[in-house]
Amino acid sequence: MPDANEDPPDIEDALLRRGARSTPYPAAPSAIRSGRDTLSVEVALTVFRQMLRTRAIEERSIKMSKSGEAYFWIGGPGEEAFNVCLGLQINKGHGPAHDYLHLHYRNAGIMLTMGMPMIDHTRQLAMRWTDRHSRGRNFVGHYSIPEWNVIPVTSVIEVQFAMAPGTALVQKRHGQKNPTENEGITVVVGGEAGTAEGDFESCLNWTTRPGQELPVLMLVTNNRYGISTDLDTVHTHRPIADRAIPYGMRYETIDGNDPVATWHGIDRAMRYCRRERKPFLLETMVSRLHGHSSSSGAQRNWNEADSLAAFEQKLIDAGAIDTNAVRALKDEAKAEADRAVVETMKEPEPTREDVYAFTYAESAVDTIYPKDFTGLPGAR
């Protein structure tokens, strides 16, 4: 298998910024269609493969949480189309010329698609010292990758929406001073229930100050539930996307279970943010295939639509792939996930000595903690 983890193949112009590589699958039809939207077979198959990989790591993760290899699981089975289509269109890199990502806790697919190896997911899940995101401190899916502008995910619902204007402000200024680096945007993701927190409104407001509009792509993954609470019981039956209206912000609601629609919905919204340097609110309707988290059992919910199964059928029906190739891809993805877990479980755990590490950055102006936190001031 090509090392697609580190460097996913290039797709259309949205991806031109990455090195080119051709897709391994011969394309029978020229495009996959959904309503008026189409996706080239090349892109469609890449999306499909990344969706499969995402599903594989999620399912393996759930298994880990049940087997005792890990403890708590939360993630995004059912959101693969959204995660993958977003991950493929990110302007990846470090600093304000590139996109900043303020993510939710169901976004493994974004990271895998951007090139994060699966083991960087399982290390966090298994609470290893090698966990690059949190050194075994945080829940799974709480990523942090400075090189790619992935801001540390925190469990506190919606706070990422209050931070997003800050990164976007720096990006907008950076682009004004450096016109060739005027494409970076801030991408912020959260669930629909979380939009009831004031921070969601803060983001709407702070990104639309007159003359100071900010390039923030606000993404709401609407799975219609906050844990057990049905959205329809706690929120007026209008789309979350309507929240953009009082701010004159552009908005749209798309079917996040349809990868073709999702690809283009994200593309339209992103293009607008990148070029206009203004915000966009995009709501994607998604499924929650394994409930909220391992705390609610993480059993598969067969009543929810499965974007992956549907897309597989669609690609087969269109002659873009055959069942043998699908099986091979699935096996590959599962094997990749298994290898990550095996490797992970060999790795060291944090120790007693690590409790305080990384509390403070080195400081030349602090007489007590010049290097890092070392216990109470002057403690022996």
Added chain:
Amino acid sequence: MPDANEDPPDIEDALLRRGARSTPYPAAPSAIRSGRDTLSVEVALTVFRQMLRTRAIEERSIKMSKSGEAYFWIGGPGEEAFNVCLGLQINKGHGPAHDYLHLHYRNAGIMLTMGMPMIDHTRQLAMRWTDRHSRGRNFVGHYSIPEWNVIPVTSVIEVQFAMAPGTALVQKRHGQKNPTENEGITVVVGGEAGTAEGDFESCLNWTTRPGQELPVLMLVTNNRYGISTDLDTVHTHRPIADRAIPYGMRYETIDGNDPVATWHGIDRAMRYCRRERKPFLLETMVSRLHGHSSSSGAQRNWNEADSLAAFEQKLIDAGAIDTNAVRALKDEAKAEADRAVVETMKEPEPTREDVYAFTYAESAVDTIYPKDFTGLPGAR
């Protein structure tokens, strides 16, 4: 002068719940008009007189803050039309059959119009123990009148919007159980800058839960400034009232400097809340005649439109009142304010012994503080 403080005269059907009394002024024309709206002369003159009284107490209050009789002043000169028209239409009383008021700090006019004697305003301003709202503890305009459902005003901007759904919930249930007492609504008032806090959104959201809509009249007094900050620099140039749109809430923006328009705007919104048992967002455009507070000098700003002067002119032009009668009313109002101040300054201040008083209500299940707070547990 009739003791209008305690019991303002009745006006039209909105006021039928109070005892009848006739107005002292002969009405030459039959109605005062503004656009398509009209107000009977009787009502117009009552509004006018209450506006004069409100202005008188505010101006006297500013003087107190400058003379050393008081310290800090904040209030509502420029919002008289709004305050008076609202105060006259409140369903006054105690308990869920009547209106609950969650007020802003510029609402002296509401209280005077509802019948609060001026001295209950100046006692707080002069920090007397006789201050019924706060025992000399809080800033002026931070009213609290349990008998009239006036919830304690707090300086923390916008929190009243998070509390309003609670009183309205009790009212709605009460009305469902007691169909003859199904008219009480919750009235919540705040400035336009404060709508940037998440609590404003909490109110929009919590009052529009499907099937659980709540009778809350959300009022925004838009004077276009938060202290020194021009709304146009920190908020998209759309009406604040648009914030109702994503929730399917009814909304309107009215000219709060026009008492006729204001009367009817409030009447329409209130009628809707009372009858439909649902929320309404009403934005009133108002003036800020003396700046933010005494901290910014409280000088008169002559660039702002003065609803009182304009209404006086309008009434005179219409032949509803003459200049002598206006002068007499003004003198009366000023004298009333002066008397309140003189009386206030004779009254006692709180003492050292009062510091802890009223921290806790009596409790039969508390072994340490059965009556009230008495210092640290077991303190001698």
Added chain:
Amino acid sequence: MANMAQAVRMALHFGEKHLGVTDVFGEDVGPPLGGVFTATQGLRTAWNTPLDERGIIGTAMGIAYAGGRPVCEIQFCDYAFNVLDMFKIAGNQRWASGGGYDMPLVVMTPNGAGIRGSLYHSHSFESWASRLPGWKVVMPSNALDAYGLMLAAIKDPNPVLVLLPKALLRAKDTRLIPGEPADADELSRMIDAPVNDRVGWEPNWPNLEDHTVKIGSAELVREGTFGTVISYGRPLPLCAQAADELAAQHYRTFDVIDLRSIFPYDWGMISRSVLKTGRVLIVNEDTEVTNFGEHLLRRVVDEHFYDLSVRPRTLMGKHVPGIGMNQNYEVNSVPQLGDIRTALWDLATEAA
């Protein structure tokens, strides 16, 4: 034999039936879930709110203002920090309004570490809460006290915060709540919602009786002479266990005080015990800088400095930004049984 979650649920039922509770609400508090720890299953007045802690506390205040009797939940105390301003207001409004309004409000929230909850399901809240004048704050360490303190909280006309130690919510009590069936399985059949299909499920409440643990009354759970241990909540059973071990193995006995009420606290019981033993250890799991245990230590020093035989001690959580998910973080951040045993031993054996 009820566990603490069941005890809370039964107390709330008692509150609905006999004490005028009008609303039990919060995120996932109503059907179908009945609370992330099942503490609100089957309650008549339970309902689900939007995901908005400010709305929860604000609405609770409004209900209380209008004469209702609300009990609301912050799903984890870790999520109370965006609404501390409203906690403050709920606590100060009576004072600020010169006694104009009471604020009969109960907020309950799971507290502390011990469920492998990582950063945001491990916070302790009692030190923050103790800084909220106007509030009363209680924390049970067992199911019976949870029942009794919850009833006190409901009856008290002031705002009361009930902190529930997360790690003890599933711990069964050895004692029965008055009215509770003696058989734990029977209780479960009566009041635990079925795991899967809950449509049409109704609880079958036992005929519960009043049992009120008064606010401000601690309990002396062990008696001894070699020192005084003051604790509450999750570490309390560990303190009792450590004391038992030292008593059995080394004949060193201790007064172990379960404070139960954080504020107001039972100064009388603390004071009497300190006078008797002259040795004090205060144990809790909250972070150690500006910790409520330090307040207790200050009171002890204020009033009993000259009665102390040896240095009074605290054993508290480390000053860390969070409790890490890996257990090596947690066991080295919050006091464990071994730490308590060692601290007790040192306290008892230090030469006066």
Added chain:
Amino acid sequence: MANMAQAVRMALHFGEKHLGVTDVFGEDVGPPLGGVFTATQGLRTAWNTPLDERGIIGTAMGIAYAGGRPVCEIQFCDYAFNVLDMFKIAGNQRWASGGGYDMPLVVMTPNGAGIRGSLYHSHSFESWASRLPGWKVVMPSNALDAYGLMLAAIKDPNPVLVLLPKALLRAKDTRLIPGEPADADELSRMIDAPVNDRVGWEPNWPNLEDHTVKIGSAELVREGTFGTVISYGRPLPLCAQAADELAAQHYRTFDVIDLRSIFPYDWGMISRSVLKTGRVLIVNEDTEVTNFGEHLLRRVVDEHFYDLSVRPRTLMGKHVPGIGMNQNYEVNSVPQLGDIRTALWDLATEAA
């Protein structure tokens, strides 16, 4: 001769010019007002925000994440309580992300009572702030230190909270900030915005120099042998004055320590002084239950119990729901000069 507000303003100007400060922002921080206490007048990067504390701290964090150098203001610390969760996150994100990101963030906010500010312009915040691991917290008691601590805060790559004693913001220092003109009127003409028409006004900044007060370094402002007084912020000058009075009138001298840094604090200086005097008084104006001063007392008891000659003391604000507007409330709620003098006298004269 600058007052504290001017000193902060000059420090921020120095920060913009030499230390890479990119944004100074908050409610009314930008033109025309330049801050409710004038501390941000004339600054090149100052701007006004919506009335939204969560947006302020959140945006500051975002700016810091993206490589900016933000200094933001919460208009009064009294309004920081709806955003404590984000304070916590700003403090824990480095630890939580295993050192992935620094958080070079400065938050400044006026603190404490003394301006007749009633309930909501009188809160003290240092005890709350000291419970935020990952943060550094400083509080100057004079203009020169305000300048020096603000520069340290800006240079430090960690989140630093600068608490400014409200009541001292207009207090002039006797010393000059390096580069400040000797004539206070001249300084005012150069950097104070005109009261009325500000259109076109530009400050004329003096050529300021670096002067950094390192975080964690206290200052011994009085030396003596009869006791150790530990304070900071608003009560500090009162402690110095009380010490001077007792020295002049009764020949009782004291070490008076201006802590300056709340966290981390200068334990070395405290420890040395306590060893010398054996008598300790800790003074601040925050409410007394779970007060940072109680933490300091606990440290003293932990490490110097057997070095103490007499009971160590605290003098703190009362546990009240608020500071009342009428001065009779305030003077009986927070320590006054007379209270401090009495406490010092008692400390010095208690028989060992």
